[in-house]
Amino acid sequence: ETGVTQTPRHLVMGMTNKKSLKCEQHLGHNAMYWYKQSAKKPLELMFVYSLEERVENNSVPSRFSPECPNSSHLFLHLHTLQPEDSALYLCASSQGITGQSSVVYEQYFGPGTRLTVT
Amino acid sequence: AQKITQTQPGMFVQEKEAVTLDCTYDTSDPSYGLFWYKQPSSGEMIFLIYQGSYDQQNATEGRYSLNFQKARKSANLVISASQLGDSAMYFCAMREGYTGGFKTIFGAGTRLFVKA
Numbered sequence: 001e002t003g004v005t006q007t008p009r010h011l012v013m014g015m016t017n018k019k020s021l022k023c024e025q026h027l028g029h030n031a032m033y034w035y036k037q038s039a040k041k042p043l044e045l046m047f048v049y050s051l052e053e054r055v056e057n058n059s060v061p062s063r064f065s066p067e068c069p070n071s072s073h074l075f076l077h078l079h080t081l082q083p084e085d086s087a088l089y090l091c092a093s094s095q096g097i098t099g100q101s102s103v104v105y106e107q108y109f110g111p112g113t114r115l116t117v118t
Numbered sequence: 119a120q121k122i123t124q125t126q127p128g129m130f131v132q133e134k135e136a137v138t139l140d141c142t143y144d145t146s147d148p149s150y151g152l153f154w155y156k157q158p159s160s161g162e163m164i165f166l167i168y169q170g171s172y173d174q175q176n177a178t179e180g181r182y183s184l185n186f187q188k189a190r191k192s193a194n195l196v197i198s199a200s201q202l203g204d205s206a207m208y209f210c211a212m213r214e215g216y217t218g219g220f221k222t223i224f225g226a227g228t229r230l231f232v233k234a
Contacts, residue, residue, distance in 0.1 A: 041226075042122075042224045042225065042226050042227070043209070043224040045221055045222070048221075088161055090162075090163060105213075106151070106153055107153075107165070107222055108165055109155070109162060109163035109164070109165070111160065111161055111162035112161040112162060112163075114161060
């Protein structure tokens with residue numbers, strides 16, 4: 001299997017449930033990302049991991065908890081979510097992260113998990 | 119201030135015709151990258167084309183080309199010979215090389231409808 005995969009593709013959960021989203025990349029990349037895409041809003045970056053270390057936490061509520069056990073896997077643990085958290089959650093990976101060098105790395109996205117919180 | 123602006127919420131194009139999707143950006147970083155992504159109704163974001171700020175020539179990938187006008191800070195996507203399967207949301211995005219850290223900034227998107 002190639003590219004970036006995400007499971008599940010669809011998830012419906014109640015506000016008291018605990019669930020996890022999984023992302024796996026088969027591209028040999030070193031950086032992984034979680035994005036949230038709500039209706040009629042631009043993509044919002046949630047978390048960035050580089051070499052399994054979290055390097056960015058974009059003011060995300062604590063009910064979202066990321067985990068990156070290795071450079072190929074990324075999880076987003078969900079608990080006590082709110083209806084406004086319903087969205088498409090996209091995972092992405094890139095070869096590296098843009099920073100001190102002038103190299104700009106493109107991101108490759110997974111198919112997303114469409115989450116509905118009831 | 120918005121860093122990526124896509125002024126066309128929706129566009130219609132006749133099948134087999136060319137269409138241009140507009141994107142303007144704002145940055146003071148001399149090194150940056152511009153990306154276009156396609157998002158079909160199925161949800162996945164598909165990387166289409168990339169233009170680096172130092173690239174001398176406009177990027178092309180098959181039927182996609184990027185009309186890069188650096189002085190005007192525009193990076194319009196041109197799709198030639200539109201196909202029905204091109205109907206989707208299209209997002210312009212930017213990553214700033216030195217100052218942007220890890221963030222890719224996305225525009226609001228343009229929904230393209232290809233008519234038979």
